[in-house]
Amino acid sequence: MLNAKHKRNKKTKVRTVARISGGGAGGSSSVSGASGSTSISLAQRRVIIPRPDVLHNYLEYSQVNQYLDYIVHRYPHFVKLYTLGTTHEKREVRALEINWNNPENNELPSLARMQATKRDEVFKKTGNKGPLVLPGDVNRNIIFIEAGTHAREWITVSTCLNCIYQLTERYTRNIEVLRNLRFIIVPLVNPDGYEYSRKTNRNWRKNRRPHKGSKFVGTDCNRNYDIYWECGPSKTNRNTYKGERPFSEPETRAMRNILDSLAPNLLFFLSLHSYGQSIMYPWGYSRDPPHHWRELSTLANTGRTAIKSYNGREYRTGSISALTKRTISGSVVDYVYGVLNAPLALVMELPSRALGFQPPVEMISQIGHESWFGIREMCKSAFDLRNKINRSPESNVLPNPKLRPRAEAGAGDSKLASDDSSDKEQHKVAQKKKKRTKRSLISHHEQILELQKRRNALLTASAPVRPVTAPAIVTPATTRAAAASAAATTLSGQGQGDGPTNSYFVSRIKAYGAGRI
Template sequence: MFLKTCLLLLLCGVIALSAHDYEGYKIYDIKADNSFKKELLLHIAKNTEYDFFNMPRALDAATRVMVQPKDQAGFQLLLNGFALEYTVVEDNLGSTLQKEQLENQSQRLVAQRNAVRSISFTAFHRHAEINAYLDELAKAYPSRVTVQTAGKSYENRDLKTITISNGDGKSGKNVIFLDAGIHAREWIAPAGALYVIYQLVENFVSNADLLKDYDWVILPVVNPDGYEYTHTNSRMWRKTRKPASSSCYGTDANRNFDFHWGEVGASSYSCADTFKGTTAFSEPETKIVRDLLLGLLGRGKFYLTLHSYGNYLLYPWGWTSDLPSDWRAHDEVAQAGAAAIMKSTGTEYTVGSSTNVLYAAAGGSDDYAFGVAGFPVSITMELPAGGTGFDPTIAEILPYVSETWTGIRAMAQKVIEKY
């Protein structure tokens, strides 16, 4: 019976994936070793038919882009015409994604059969499983864990937060707020948030120092509609799922916050991956994050949002290359995280303001947390690339999230020390 269930679920996975199977899609790494070529790539990226995965400023860092079959010949002619060196790092993304999804679904079944909890760190889990895990922790550790439904997504999914304390009953403590999964395809980010939860709750004795004077509030999936859509229809989907126009769906939730909204680095074109939304806070999911942040005024000391990919620890501002007057506080915390990871695993993280390290993008949650909600430290952590970028293999999950926890723990310690 179990084998029949496995086969049925695997078959369903293949059918779901075929809704947008990425057959024949290629992924390129492009070398742009001077500022002119970097600017040229920024111009090329305005073509929404190309999906630019990243756009690092560093001249020694490659830019990665996904191109569908009908555009590949013209795209390569364009690159050759401007003498842009490139390599094809994935010749058929569809084949790779199908293999990865089958492996993930098989491992989910194994984990669910053998594990005490609804999630593991040997597979990427669905949104319902993630919410079930939070509820299980609240039941198992009622003195230290509270789970609340902060609101509903556009498609009526529960956005649940977990509040973790040390159980001493003291109210009004300072708070570290962490969220993940703003961008749907970045599966490793919710996995990272779940590992933080696991460490704080189920490995409490080793991490009690982080909970002595602080509570943690964690929202592991900000964009559950988009996240589910990447599991069932289109693995590389990025946005929310609320209709944006008569022909296109979704808004880039990390361009939708009402702080310098739409000024730079966001698109007004509803079909674009960086569509800013029809208005600031047009999405129910970003309104929920807004209300959570504003509800922590005076208590919120550290806002951390998990994304992927790129090995970055970024801080405000995202809307300008100028730095906030107290940028050193952000930098000190971020540098502590980078140093801890380097010492532990040798992985190098680049630290700096979002605009100066990557690119200008207004309307982000980190700028809003710092500029409006009053969090003295606000950081975006971009976890490393896996697979072709956004698709780490199941074997990469535990190494990535444990490494991420090393950095988060060090940053939290620095915040607790400072505030």
């Protein structure tokens, strides 16, 4: 009897061990002692990858990558990670894709998952290793956010990581934007310069690629894009050096590749910088507004209003050239809006002016949350505006060398040349109209001044003549006597109180007035 019970217990233990080591639907874990290979379950991988504190610290480059790996392992059903390129110092530029409508997402309802699966099967044959690109304006739903272009702007990296945190770890609060939009986020475009600013020079701005024949190192990645690039600074010692040629830097080439591939589906591009506390739209290379400046202004004001309602912080809105009071050529925002024809593109300059490029650690969470509040509302507004903006090469106000090349011959290029000349004529007419308006205002002002002069002359002529009396000569002696007389009169009118009488003080004051004291 005992032997039978022992055999039954032994069989039960064997079944239990087999159930643990065997593959189930929820994940498998098997260990092979002979070969030493180990297969780790998803739950165990979550424990292995620690989570950095992205809300209250400025993270190092390795910690940024660690957080991205953590997010991918925790939410593998709707988050993917891509390597866009490698920098001069062999660091990776990485992009995170957050696609809630991924057919592998278990949080999706069954009907939506079926539709997403059918759509995904159609485009699997393309063999695209990057984010999935769907043709047509109907699928124009990608929000692209990038940060860390300038090395010293640490707060932009933290704010971008906060956006990832809100869209993944707090996805239930942001389900509305996740259902309608796909997010591609590059939290650190310039990792070499970022690490150099952390360890060597806090105010370093450029990347770290050296130049032949120069002792100066680095290029401003936000002056290296191919839109009016030739107008940028050409001296290597400048903080805003444009580079040897367009896209000469590995960071900008990595950004160009992913942006060009996503251009058909790109809805809204947002570039994070600091510390101007403003939301700006193109153009940076010209002071003239773009064709859809009203929609861009509406989008910027939406973010401004949302941030103000969150904590009362006031952001400025306007074009890049108007708010910075200078022209900026070769920027990524102008490239995305002007060359790739993205419907909406903005620059968000984070606070704060008083603290410069390094707000204290205590303000990281506050700035990140308020910025996300504005970014989320701008994403909703962009989704509402997607069908109201029809971007085409002819929609730019200024002639763009990438969109409207100046052709020497050919019937197909005659329309482009005529459009170019018509834009020039319209610009000249607008400038003449401004000058006429200015001249008319000046002449109107001069007429008002002339009328005021005539009125003053008439009033002076009609005023009665009054005799002019010479002013009394005031000397120190007369002033002294008058003051003494007034003080003596005041004291004489007062009654006696406790102590000596006022007559003593009156006599002393009279003596002072007579000059005897």
